[in-house]
Amino acid sequence: MTLTLEEKRARVRDLLTHNKATAGAVGEAGRALAEIPEEYYRFELWPAYKSLLSQRDTMARIRVANPYFRCHTDVSRDTLRIDDRDYLNFSGYNYVGLSGDAEVATAAKEAIDRYGTSVSASRIVSGEIPLHAELEGAIAQFHGTEDAVAFVSGYGTNVSTLGYLFGPKDLLLHDSLTHNSGVTGCKLSGARRISFPHNDLDALEALLAENRGRHERACIVTEGVFSMDGDIPDLPRLIDLKKRYKALLMVDEAHSAGTLGGRGRGIAEHFGVPGGEIDILMGTLSKSFASCGGYIAGSAALTMNLRYFAPGGVLYSVGLSPANSAAALAAVRKLAAQPGRVERLRANSALFLRLAKEAALDTGPSHDSPIVPVVIGNSIHCLKVAERLFARGINVQPMLYPAVPEEASRLRFFITALHRPEQLEYTAREVRQALALARADGAS
Ligand SMILES: Cc1ncc(COP(=O)(O)O)c(C=O)c1O
Structure with missing residues (x-):
């Protein structure tokens, strides 16, 4: 179909009007091109970059x-x-000394010899290797949950899981010191997000009492060991709160898996409660488990849902590499044995x-x-x-x-x-x- 010049102009006008409406443009007529400031299209003027330069000047x-x-x-x-x-x-998270361990390194090398350096596809299409299920089984056993699902990044695990599971009608209450990955996941979900004062569970309860009824799903998001302060939340009380308010509990065990509890099983072991009491138990493979990647451990219903649908977790993203899967599996097993x-x-x-x-x-x-x-x-x-x-x-x-x-x-x-x-x-x-x-x- 050939358009006349007038029709082409009309299409461009339509497009501009549409973009303006969807992007929240500046006023009715928008800005004249000449008025668009340079900081909107030159990286040298980005505020974060400028603050880095100023920090560099301070150091000098x-x-x-x-x-x-x-x-x-x-x-x-x-x-x-x-x-x-x-x-x-x-300055390293090699908490239990398993990165550099000879058996862990050998497992990774053997996996490369057998499966190559990449699984070369998302798991759902044809990137699945036996190590994935073995690793997930070992993680589930380690934490005492029904199942687990492994992701290619710890950061991405939080972003995908929160972003996928929750939506605009839901409520996410996160500790004010939650890691950036958790906060970003909360934002991505579009849910109502409330930050409660660090480890202040009275404040959390007041927020739940006031807001829980106005939302569909609700989830409390916290960490097993806080990465900035090295302190631990009161898990038994969090479990009591989430039960009383019909909410879910997500705990990021990036720094508590392998470090808390008599056998390093994390915050649940530290407090003597079953791991299955945490609805969404998140962990990374990059710290105690000497590898790279993340996981969610929980019920079979949760992990199957994430395995098939969480974007950027397993879906739409390559599977965990053979070397990373094997290293993490060897590390989980070795920690359990030692x-x-x-x-x-x-x-x-x-x-x-x-x-x-x-x-x-x-x-x-x-x-x-x-x-x-x-x-x-x-x-x-x-x-x-x-x-x-x-x-x-x-x-x-x-x-x-x-x-x-x-x-x-x-x-x-x-x-x-x-x-x-x-x-x-x-x-x-x-x-x-x-x-x-x-x-x-x-x-x-
Ligand atoms: C609490 C917490 N959650 C998640 C992550 C992200 O994990 P990864 O570095 O394995 O991507 C980190 C990273 O340090 C962290 O400290």
């Missing part, structure tokens, strides 16, 4: 090197090799927390977990302390605004089962000294 002004994207050249464990020097390492790793991790975490407190460091609400923050409360002091520690052979990351509020700037120590007591003692002493020096610098 106070003469500290950029602590981000440091490249390491061996396995991340209690030590880490950077630029040909070995550092004591507190609970002593969890015991060592717990002893190390308790020791470091005690040493930090004895050194009068502010460790916030951290308890019973391998995440021990040292809150410094000033990003410049924080950068300086991290840099001094690096010079003294300790690798620990500063967490600054916007990851945390400026007054909560901190160093975040991830403890592993591989650390030795003398490494922890040395580090606590060094942190105390570096902080005193940074504060003295700041005051002068």
